[in-house]
Structures are given as C-alpha cells and as structure tokens.
Amino acid sequence: MKRLLRRRGRKLDDVMPETEPSEPGAGEHEASEHEAGEHGSGTGASTLLPAVKHADRFTFQDLVAEATADIGSRPARLVMTILGTVLGIASLVATLGFAQTAAAQIARQFDGIAATQVVVTAAKAQSGGENKTVAAGRLPWDSPERVKLLAGVDSAALLGEVELADGETITAVPVNDPSAPITASPRLFAATQDLPDVVDATLVTGRFFDDGHDSRSDRVAVLGARAAERMGINRVDSQPSVFIAGVAYSVIGIIDDIERRTELLDAVIIPQGSARADFGLAAPSELAIHIAVGAGPQVAEQSVLALQPDDPDSLEARAPAASSDLSQNVQADVNVVFLILGVIALLAGGLGIANVTLLSVMERTGEIGLRRAIGATRRQIGAQFMVESVVIGFIGGIIGSAVGVIAVIVVAAVQGWAPVADPLVAVAGAVLGAVVGWASGWYPARRAARIEPVAALRGG
C-alpha cells in the first residue's frame, strides 16, 4: 500500500510542470493556497509542493560546493587524513616509475646497438618440392648510393659472403704443405667502403679500402682482429699478404670492436669489385644501413622502394620495432614487494579516510539534523559526505602521484638515468585516490543518511 501511494505521489510530481504556472517562484503561494482550497484532495504532494525550476533545485554544483566547503577548514586533520593515501599512491606510482625507468635504461643500452640498423636482403621464395629457397630479387650494385639519399640514413654498405671453391683456403703462408694439419679458413666477405661506419667498427691499424680499390678491383684486404691474430698479422707497414685461393691480397688494415656483426672479427674483407673479378661474386647478399634512432620503420619502408621501385616486394627490410620486445619484457619485471607495500599503505589510507569521515559525521550530527529539518533529503546528505570523501581521496591521489613522480626523477637523477614515467600511471594514481575515497566514504555516508533529524536535533 505504501509503495502504491509513493508511486502515485511520484506520478503527480512528474505531471506537475504542466499543471503549474510557468513561474514557480512567483506563483508559489497562490498556487498552493488555491489548490489547498479543494478540501480533502488526496495526497498532499501536489498541493504542498509547487514545481521548482531545475536550475533552482539542489544541483550537482551545490552538492560539490557544500561537500568541499569544510575540507580546508582543518588543515592539520586533512593532512593526517590523506597521509595514508598519499603514501600508498606515491609508492605505487614510484614503483611503476622505477620499473619503467630501469627498463628504459636497459633497453637504451641494447637499443644503442640494435635500434640504429636496418638490413635489406633479397626476399626468399620457395622453389621446387624440397625445402629449397632461392632469392626472389637482387640488390643492385649501387644500393648504398641510392639509400644514402633517404632521410634518417647515416651510411650504408653492401656486404656479401664469398664462397670459395672446395679445397681453396685463405692463408698467410704461400706454401702448400701437404703434411700440415687442415685448418679452417676464415670466412671471406666482400664489402663496400662505408662498412666500418655502418657496423661501428674501429680500425686497429692501417686503413679501410675505398671506392677506388673497389672500382679498380685492387687486391687489398682488411682483416678482422681475430682472423689477423690467427694468421699472425699484427701490423700493416710490413705489407703482409694473405693468399685467398692462391691469389695474393695485400693487407691494408685490421678492424676490431665490431659489436653488431661479430662474425666479421673472424673474417677477411675484400672490396666488392675484387670479389666480382676474382671469385665471380654474383650478387651482394645484404645491404646494411646505419640509421638515426627512431627512423627504422620509415627507412625500412622507403629503402626497398628506392632499391627496386618496380618490384619492392622482392626485397625484405628488417628494422628495429618502434618499441622493442625486450623493453616490454623488462617492464613486466616490476618489484612485487613494493607493489604490495603500496597496496597495504593504500588500504591503511582508505581506512584513515573512512575513520575521519565517520568522526566528522558524528561531530556534525547536529548539522545533519538541521539540514534534514530545513529540507535536505537522505540522499543529499549521503551524497554530501560521499563527495567530501571522494574529494579528499582525490587530493591524496594527486599529491601521492606527484610525490611518486618526483621520487622517480630524484632517483633517476642520482643514478644518472633518464627518468621515465608513464603519464597514464600518474593520472591513474590520482583516479585511484578518488576511488579509495569513494570506497571509504560509502559507510560513513550511509550512516549520515540514516541519522534521524529528531535524534540529531535533540542533543547539543
């Protein structure tokens, strides 16, 4: 029965805007007196409650203004209230920030090598039934000149391994001694002049060959440091030679510190032109490009077009991904202990807010009773304390996020690292603070809404 009446009251409430005069403020008294004159007119809702313009009701802005008016009035208490939330959010944000910073630091060290290289090779195509693959396209001989024009390319060099015929060796000794034990020959590579730049090699001694050697097919060679050591060559001023399949090549330089292509340390490198002339090199096998950091995807896309405009699919470019898998893997390795500590601090912070809000509900029982007496509904009272708690939590979240980010910056500065903090983490920290406030305000707000004005006004 009660519910039915309530529904009727609500329905009357709904139709009121049409039945009432258009100026609720001015017509208030006349309207209620006029309708009250119809004696015994059922529920009092329509006669006692003239419609009110929406703008003049208790709006959300009013709610926020009422809820926040008292927050700053007791600064010391506010500080104690939000301290737990601040610590919790700060430790969460800082933990995630430290993990990101460390991951970025590690990734940067790897990326310093990996992220600046693009390699273009001929695409492989399946051929025949057996799992045999053949190159589907070929790199032009002038590849380095073509890609050098692209933005983001620092230098480029062709590189190809030269296969010697069976039984042919590379040796520093021109004597064919049948009794000597068979030793593995170093590998033989053909390259163009910019190879040391592309692979970040350093010259230990001598020089690298240039385009002149290349075009004249000069018989000169540069040795990788380990190959040189094995062949007993450590200086070039004595004009040592190596015999590649019996052909004498003058050693003009020794290179080392090839972090990118460590196989070159064990190899003999000769100009591409010489390899074509002496050993019938058919095609370069890859084009190595040294790029500016971050230009990878773009250079990869443009280089194949520059090299084979008519058939870019016949070439394959491998570029470093925009964000490497490595850094993601490291990112996952967050310090779980600190996360748990942060969550615990946050729980304590939430309890702190709940406690203080409850205390404030108790203290302000008289105010709640008064507000109810002068016309606030239960929902408005509950919402007022709810919003107050959410705002307090949000303040704690913002301060906590700031403290966490500052901690990351300070630690990174001390370590000499570049601080990395995802802005999303900081924003999420502030929002999490508001959520904590919401969760901890729920019970006090319920208590406040349930306070009976009669009981509240009697005391005090």
Next chain:
Amino acid sequence: MTPDQPLVELRDVTRSFPGPPEVQALKAATMNVAAGDYISIVGPSGSGKSTMLNLLGLLDRPSVGEYRLAGSLTGDLSDDERAAVRARFIGFVFQSFHLLPRRTVLDNVLMPMLYSGVPRRERESRAREALGRVGLGHRIDFFPSSLSGGERQRVAVARAVVSGPKLLLADEPTGNLDQRTSGEVMELFEELNDDGLTLIVITHDDAVARRARRTIRIADGRLSEL
C-alpha cells in the same frame, strides 16, 4: 485556502514508541491552528512537547490519526516529499541555534535556500533582507562564534524565515538566552507574526507562553487548551 480552513489540523493523533514498555508520548491529540495564529505549547519536560513539535514539523510520523497541513493529508508523503515540504513550508528555530560554526552568518542564512528552490538570483538579496529584518545587517560576514547568544538566535530566525515559510516552529527558542535577550527575540517573533506568519512556540517559560494568543498545555501526552 478558504478562510475557515485551518493551516494545521491534528485529528486524534497518537504517537507511541514501541517498548517494552510501550510509551505513548502523545495521546489522541486534536488541535487546529488557523493561518496567522500565535500559539504557545507548554508543559513539563517529558510531557510530549518535543514529540508534538517533531510531528508538526514533519520530522516524525504519527502512529495513529491524521495530520493535515494547509488542508492536505501528510500521512502518505514519501520521505523526500516530506523533506521538500519542510524546505518550503516550515521554518524551524531551535534552542541551541544549530548554526554552522565554520560558515559566515550570510552563508548560514543562504543554506536553506539550497534545498527550498528559491530562484538563485534572488537568494543573496533575500538573505540580506532577512538579516536586515532581524537587525543583523551589520554582522553579515561574521562567524557565529563571534556573536552573542541573542544575535545567534536572530541569525537562526533569519535562516528560518528566509525561504518564506507559512509555519514557524520554535523549540524553546529562549532556553539559552537571558531575560532581556529573550524579550528581544520574542518581539522579533511577534513582528513576524504580525506580518502573517503562523507561529508555534514550545516553551516551559510561562512568561514566554503568556505572550501568545493561545496557550496549549501538554501533560502526560494529553492536550488541554488554557
């Protein structure tokens, strides 16, 4: 409202509090208050005065009987509707003032209009007008703690009448005031009553009660007109 229609009409209103033992704070009370009337309700403590005020102010519901306000039954109003009726129809003045200590006098007087739907642009001027009327136009930016008891009660009166209620309920309004300030506050009430506001004052002070046009005594939950 027809001229003979009472503003407040209690018919056989009983309010009992479930026990054990069950207490009947008000027993079959019947009372009419005409619009513009000035009534005092007296009685010893524990006699049901506060229960009476709570019922009249829609803060409580009668267990039995009906209460008509301006001719409308109030028994089947929902909680929210009762709150809205309180906001627009009834003003309260309490013994202990119940001013918000951390808000200025003006903010305290503005507060009821948040809930009563007074058009926003009128609110501040109405609050200043109400404060001027109770003689506190010069204290508008003060905090309640810096006011005397009489001044605080006058702020409370301004707060009670600022939304333009029909009925003013005062619960021991002079209980915390000395003789002279009591007189001042009662004079203020009487001025408001002269302007047409219906006034019900609950008191145990005979001097205050005698000023009213009608006096109703409650003893042991029963009403008797003096």
